[in-house]
Amino acid sequence: MLVGLTTLDGELLASEKYILGGRVSPDDVLDDLDAALNRLLARVGRFRGDITALGFCTTGVMDVDAGLIYMNHNMGWAEVRLRELAMVRLGLPIVIEMDANAAALGEHWRGAAHGLEHFVYVIVGTGIGAGILLGRRIWRGARGAAGEVGHTVVLPGGPLCGCGKHGCLEALASGLAIQRKATAALKLGRATILESLEGDISAQAVADAARGGDSVARQIMDEAGYYLGLGLSNLVTLLDPQALVLGGGLGWGAFDVLEAPMRRAFDEHLNYWADRKMLLTRAALGEYAGLYGAARAALDLAPGHLQQEVRR
Numbered sequence: 250m251l252v253g254l255t256t257l258d259g260e261l262l263a264s265e266k267y268i269l270g271g272r273v274s275p276d277d278v279l280d281d282l283d284a285a286l287n288r289l290l291a292r293v294g295r296f297r298g299d300i301t302a303l304g305f306c307t308t309g310v311m312d313v314d315a316g317l318i319y320m321n322h323n324m325g326w327a328e329v330r331l332r333e334l335a336m337v338r339l340g341l342p343i344v345i346e347m348d349a350n351a352a353a354l355g356e357h358w359r360g361a362a363h364g365l366e367h368f369v370y371v372i373v374g375t376g377i378g379a380g381i382l383l384g385r386r387i388w389r390g391a392r393g394a395a396g397e398v399g400h401t402v403v404l405p406g407g408p409l410c411g412c413g414k415h416g417c418l419e420a421l422a423s424g425l426a427i428q429r430k431a432t433a434a435l436k437l438g439r440a441t442i443l444e445s446l447e448g449d450i451s452a453q454a455v456a457d458a459a460r461g462g463d464s465v466a467r468q469i470m471d472e473a474g475y476y477l478g479l480g481l482s483n484l485v486t487l488l489d490p491q492a493l494v495l496g497g498g499l500g501w502g503a504f505d506v507l508e509a510p511m512r513r514a515f516d517e518h519l520n521y522w523a524d525r526k527m528l529l530t531r532a533a534l535g536e537y538a539g540l541y542g543a544a545r546a547a548l549d550l551a552p553g554h555l556q557q558e559v560r561r
C-alpha cells in the first residue's frame with residue numbers, strides 16, 4: 250500500500266509504503282490507512298481537519314460513482330461498500346478509482362501526459378490494462394469495464410489467458426507471460442544466464458538478462474515487446490491518441506528493452522506511423538502515478554460527495 254498526502258495543487262507532501270501482509274479485510278485496510286494518515290499528518294505538522302477527501306485506487310471491478318468495489322481478486326474482496334465504510338471508520342469522504350485510470354489521471358495531472366487531450370496509459374506488469382483519457386475525461390464504457398486492452402486477442406489460438414480465452418495480449422506480453430516463457434526455455438535446456446538464478450524467475454530478471462546481452466532473454470523480451478506493439482497499434486488505430494504512456498513494473502522498469510520491438514510492430518501495423526508523431530514514452534511518476542491520480546480523482550469528485558453526505 251502506498252499512502253500519500255498532497256496539496257490541492259498536487260504537490261506531494263509526504264508518503265509511505267507498507268506491506269498489507271495478511272491484513273486485507275476492508276476493516277483492516279481502513280484501520281491501517283487511518284494509522285498511516287496520522288503518521289503522515291504528524292510528519293508534516295498538519296491535522297485531520299486539513300484533509301478534504303481521500304482517493305483510493307486499486308485493481309478490480311468497481312462502481313466508481315457508488316464507491317462500491319464488486320470484486321478485487323488480490324484482496325479477496327466482494328461487494329465492498331468502501332465509501333460508506335470509510336465514512337464510518339475514518340470520517341472522511343472517499344473516492345475510488347481503478348488502478349489504470351488513476352495512474353492515467355496522475356500522469357495527466359503531474360506527469361508525462363500533462364496538458365494532453367487524448368492519451369492512453371498502459372500498465373504492463375503481472376497483467377496488462379489501460380486507462381484511456383479522451384477529451385481529458387476517463388473513458389469508462391457502458392459498464393465501467395473499458396480499457397481491458399490486455400484481453401484483446403492478438404494471436405488466435407495462442408497461449409491460454411487467465412480470463413479463459415486464448416491468445417490475449419496479456420497471455421503474450423505480461424510479466425506472467427515472460428516468466429512462463431523463461432521457465433519453458435530453461436526446461437528445454439537452452440543456454441542462458443537465467444539458469445544461474447535461484448527460485449522463480451521474475452520478468453524483471455529476464456529484462457536484466459536481456460540488457461546484459463543474453464540471447465534467450467532477448468528473444469523473450471523481443472517477442473513480448475512485439476506483441477505489446479501489435480496490441481497497442483490496434484488501440485492507436487481505433488483511438489488516435491496523442492501519446493501512449495507506459496507504466497507498471499515492466500512498462501516502466503523495462504521500457505528501454507521493450508521500446509525497440511514495440512516500434513518495429515508499430516512500423517508494421519500502423520498506417521502512416523511516421524506521420525502520426527504519436528508520443529511513446531515511459532510514465533514520469535513511476536509507481537506514484539496511481540497515488541497522484543487517486544488524489545486528483547478525490548479532488549474532482551469530493552464536492553459532490555460532500556453534498557450527498559450532508560443531504561443524508
Ligand SMILES: [Zn+2]
Binds near residue numbers: 399400420
Ligand atoms: Zn484474457
